[in-house]
Amino acid sequence: METVGQQLIITAIPALPALVFVVLVLFGRLLKENAQYVAILGVTISLVFSVFALLFVAGIVPGGGEPIEFSKPWINLGDGGVFSMGVLIDGLAAVMLVVVCFVSLMIQLYSGAFMEGDKRFAWFYAILNLFTASMLGLVLAPNFIQLYFFWELVGVCSYLLVGHWFEKPSARDAAQKAFLVTRIGDAALFIGIIIFWSTTGSVAFEDISQAAQAGFIGGSVFTAAVVLVFIGAVGKSAQFPLHVWLPDAMEGPTPVSALIHAATMVAAGVYLVARTYDIFVQSPTAMLVVAYIGGFTALMAGTMALVKKDIKRVIAYSTVSQLGYMMLGLGIGSYTAGVFHLYNHAFFKALLFLCAGSIIYAMDSYNMFEMGGLRRRMPITFWAMVLAGLSLSGIFPFAGFWSKDAIVASAYEEHLYVLFAMALLTVFLTAFYIFRAIFVAFTGEPRTEAARNATESPGIMTGPMLILAFLSVVSGWVGIPESFGLPIRDYFAEFVVPSEFATQTLGLEDQAFSFWLGGLSVLVALLGIGVAYALYVQRPERSGALARRFAPVHTFLDNGWYFDALYGATFVRAARWLGRATNGFDRNVLGGLVGGVGRGAMRTGGLLQRLQSGGVQNYALFILAAVLVIGVIVGAQYAVMVVGLIALATIAAFAVGVRL
Amino acid sequence: MPQMPSQAQQVLDALLASPALEAYLVVGAIMFAIGAWGALVRRNAVVIFMCVELMINGVNLTLVAFADFLPNAGGLGASYAVLVIAIAAAEIAVGLAIVLAVFRSRRTVNVDEVTSMRG
Numbered sequence: 001m002e003t004v005g006q007q008l009i010i011t012a013i014p015a016l017p018a019l020v021f022v023v024l025v026l027f028g029r030l031l032k033e034n035a036q037y038v039a040i041l042g043v044t045i046s047l048v049f050s051v052f053a054l055l056f057v058a059g060i061v062p063g064g065g066e067p068i069e070f071s072k073p074w075i076n077l078g079d080g081g082v083f084s085m086g087v088l089i090d091g092l093a094a095v096m097l098v099v100v101c102f103v104s105l106m107i108q109l110y111s112g113a114f115m116e117g118d119k120r121f122a123w124f125y126a127i128l129n130l131f132t133a134s135m136l137g138l139v140l141a142p143n144f145i146q147l148y149f150f151w152e153l154v155g156v157c158s159y160l161l162v163g164h165w166f167e168k169p170s171a172r173d174a175a176q177k178a179f180l181v182t183r184i185g186d187a188a189l190f191i192g193i194i195i196f197w198s199t200t201g202s203v204a205f206e207d208i209s210q211a212a213q214a215g216f217i218g219g220s221v222f223t224a225a226v227v228l229v230f231i232g233a234v235g236k237s238a239q240f241p242l243h244v245w246l247p248d249a250m251e252g253p254t255p256v257s258a259l260i261h262a263a264t265m266v267a268a269g270v271y272l273v274a275r276t277y278d279i280f281v282q283s284p285t286a287m288l289v290v291a292y293i294g295g296f297t298a299l300m301a302g303t304m305a306l307v308k309k310d311i312k313r314v315i316a317y318s319t320v321s322q323l324g325y326m327m328l329g330l331g332i333g334s335y336t337a338g339v340f341h342l343y344n345h346a347f348f349k350a351l352l353f354l355c356a357g358s359i360i361y362a363m364d365s366y367n368m369f370e371m372g373g374l375r376r377r378m379p380i381t382f383w384a385m386v387l388a389g390l391s392l393s394g395i396f397p398f399a400g401f402w403s404k405d406a407i408v409a410s411a412y413e414e415h416l417y418v419l420f421a422m423a424l425l426t427v428f429l430t431a432f433y434i435f436r437a438i439f440v441a442f443t444g445e446p447r448t449e450a451a452r453n454a455t456e457s458p459g460i461m462t463g464p465m466l467i468l469a470f471l472s473v474v475s476g477w478v479g480i481p482e483s484f485g486l487p488i489r490d491y492f493a494e495f496v497v498p499s500e501f502a503t504q505t506l507g508l509e510d511q512a513f514s515f516w517l518g519g520l521s522v523l524v525a526l527l528g529i530g531v532a533y534a535l536y537v538q539r540p541e542r543s544g545a546l547a548r549r550f551a552p553v554h555t556f557l558d559n560g561w562y563f564d565a566l567y568g569a570t571f572v573r574a575a576r577w578l579g580r581a582t583n584g585f586d587r588n589v590l591g592g593l594v595g596g597v598g599r600g601a602m603r604t605g606g607l608l609q610r611l612q613s614g615g616v617q618n619y620a621l622f623i624l625a626a627v628l629v630i631g632v633i634v635g636a637q638y639a640v641m642v643v644g645l646i647a648l649a650t651i652a653a654f655a656v657g658v659r660l
Numbered sequence: 661m662p663q664m665p666s667q668a669q670q671v672l673d674a675l676l677a678s679p680a681l682e683a684y685l686v687v688g689a690i691m692f693a694i695g696a697w698g699a700l701v702r703r704n705a706v707v708i709f710m711c712v713e714l715m716i717n718g719v720n721l722t723l724v725a726f727a728d729f730l731p732n733a734g735g736l737g738a739s740y741a742v743l744v745i746a747i748a749a750a751e752i753a754v755g756l757a758i759v760l761a762v763f764r765s766r767r768t769v770n771v772d773e774v775t776s777m778r779g
Contacts, residue, residue, distance in 0.1 A: 612777070612778065613775060613778055614774075614775030614776060614777040614778030615771060615774075615775050616708075616771055616774075617699070617700050617701075617708070617771060620699055620700060621700055624700075647693060648696075651693070651696060651697050651700060652700070654697065654700075654701060
């Protein structure tokens with residue numbers, strides 16, 4: 001990147017939303033509902049600049065074609081080196097920038113109506129923008145320290161937004177849970193960074209990769225560091241076993257859920273693995289961990305989503321499951337497919353949440369069994385959700401198909417049949433649960449008065465939904481494999497490529513598009529939709545009977561495999577016990593020490609208090625005694641003083657005797 | 661003057677001769693001790709004042725005696741005694757006024773009954 005002007009444009013991408021945050025925090029009370037226009041202006045300019053960066057990196061703008069890279073020293077450690085703040089935009093980062101800005105823009109448009117009349121409207125927009133800014137900063141980061149800085153900012157913003165309605169105790173708890181659970185991952189990530197830094201002397205991704213290649217770090221230490229970094233990603237991306245925060249995070253306003261699930265926060269974990277891919281590929285163990293955690297999470301979250309009644313929770317578990325796919329894709333070496341799924345997922349998952357938000361806006365309920373028959377009342381929402389659902393299920397030729405099929409197919413072609421089976425089963429589950437939600441909410445007869453009176457949401461909400469619906473269909477068309485036979489280039493695979501080093505290390509060959517695998521996954525997905533149709537549209541009573549018949553399984557799934565109960569019984573209880581123990585130590589030992597000193601002083605004072613009898617003569621006696629004592633100390637050699645003391649003692653004895 | 665027997669003469673000499681310094685000091689100390697004892701044990705505020713006066717005068721006697729026996733001091737002790745007398749007079753004026761005020765408000769000069777400053 002040559003000119004200062006260009007550098008400024010790149011820097012402005014995260015700086016503008018951050019600036020909007022400052023403006024809204026300072027003038028939010030004055031702006032009130034007008035805050036949305038400031039915010040939308042800021043993020044729109046960021047989007048334009050991001051598109052510029054994308055075009056530049058893609059080589060469409062003259063002079064481009066190379067990754068954008070520059071940095072400035074940030075923290076000078078003296079002999080320890082320098083931590084720098086900088087920018088690294090390659091294909092991956094450029095795509096993420098555009099996705100984040102775009103989804104954020106859509107959600108901010110939508111929120112204007114959804115959050116109308118909220119007490120903290122401007123504050124909501126302020127944090128939304130800080131969230132966007134932090135995610136953009138994270139995407140741009142060329143080194144671990146900068147990434148970690150923004151990583152934590154993302155965590156704080158999600159805490160603030162999930163707890164936006166902090167008057168509700170459940171929202172407060174959910175916000176704390178989200179923050180604490182992701183913190184576990186963050187701590188692991190930080191330890192990983194420290195290991196890298198202490199062994200290689202650098203925190204830049206490129207330098208660490210090079211150092212590892214040169215053998216400065218290797219063996220179990222290297223694997224441990226990589227796995228620790230991955231645990232950070234697990235926490236942020238809500239993978240097993242740290243997935244428990246994401247469904248609870250549904251307590252936040254629905255546009256926030258859309259933002260968290262589509263573009264910011266959970267995408268950060270997958271992005272981290274993709275960003276540090278050159279490091280990951282050097283540890284086959286770590287890659288295997290990534291793949292199996294991803295595959296297992298995809299399957300596990302899919303089963304949890306089957307029985308949920310809360311429409312937002314179904315979509316939340318779906319996110320966990322889809323993130324599992326991305327991790328699986330990255331872990332088995334299909335880097336492009338994993339990132340491609342991240343990119344497609346952003347659009348259809350944002351849309352799903354916006355649809356759910358639209359329903360909630362219309363009838364103020366999350367429970368899909370209180371809905372029903374909304375198809376006629378809310379046609380735009382219905383069709384948008386169907387499109388998003390088809391994309392999520394991976395039905396040809398919707399966007400989700402291209403990325404999901406690529407991941408499933410490469411699992412098969414890498415001969416990882418266990419992962420392939422998991423992925424394929426998840427395809428079925430995904431199609432089933434999302435169409436279960438759609439059928440229950442939109443078809444049949446209205447189940448409540450609210451559903452009967454529901455009306456379509458205003459244009460400012462349906463507008464972004466329609467745009468996202470369009471993208472849910474076509475976003476995948478930029479990455480259609482060339483071997484599919486269409487006369488379109490596979491832009492995505494040309495643009496977002498793993499480094500040559502990663503490709504060589506993994507030793508992967510390009511796989512031609514497999515028609516039978518694609519057909520199989522579509523068939524499985526259609527089967528899932530069909531089962532959902534049979535159970536919830538044709539014979540709704542059958543699903544209830546099934547739930548009763550397999551009641552233990554149903555409860556097991558409905559309670560999210562009892563993960564919350566398990567963590568509650570182990571970690572939470574242990575933490576409580578530790579808290580009580582420290583509290584007891586503080587109260588009894590430290591408090592007792594301090595209080596004891598105080599009580600001792602008071603008791604001494606109480607004893608001395610008796611000396612102050614109020615009688616003048618006692619005081620006079622003390623004065624005399626004191627004078628004599630001083631006299632004895634000063635002139636002990638004078639026997640006369642001793643005599644005087646004896647005399648005074650006699651007088652005092654008399655005096656006290658007489659008084660008593 | 662008729663010649664007196666030597667023994668009687670000695671006694672007379674002893675009686676007429678100015679006493680030794682120790683004698684003054686002993687008398688002063690006894691006065692001080694009596695005063696201190698009285699100040700500590702008597703209950704009547706007026707008597708306590710008298711005893712304080714006795715203590716002061718015991719000290720005064722000592723001062724004057726030292727002034728007489730230590731010529732190099734240039735009579736400093738005597739002038740100091742004058743100062744003490746002046747201050748004692750002032751003290752009595754204030755002290756008696758206080759005793760009077762206490763008596764007016766409490767109808768007693770018994771110091772054992774005046775313990776409103778008890779802690």
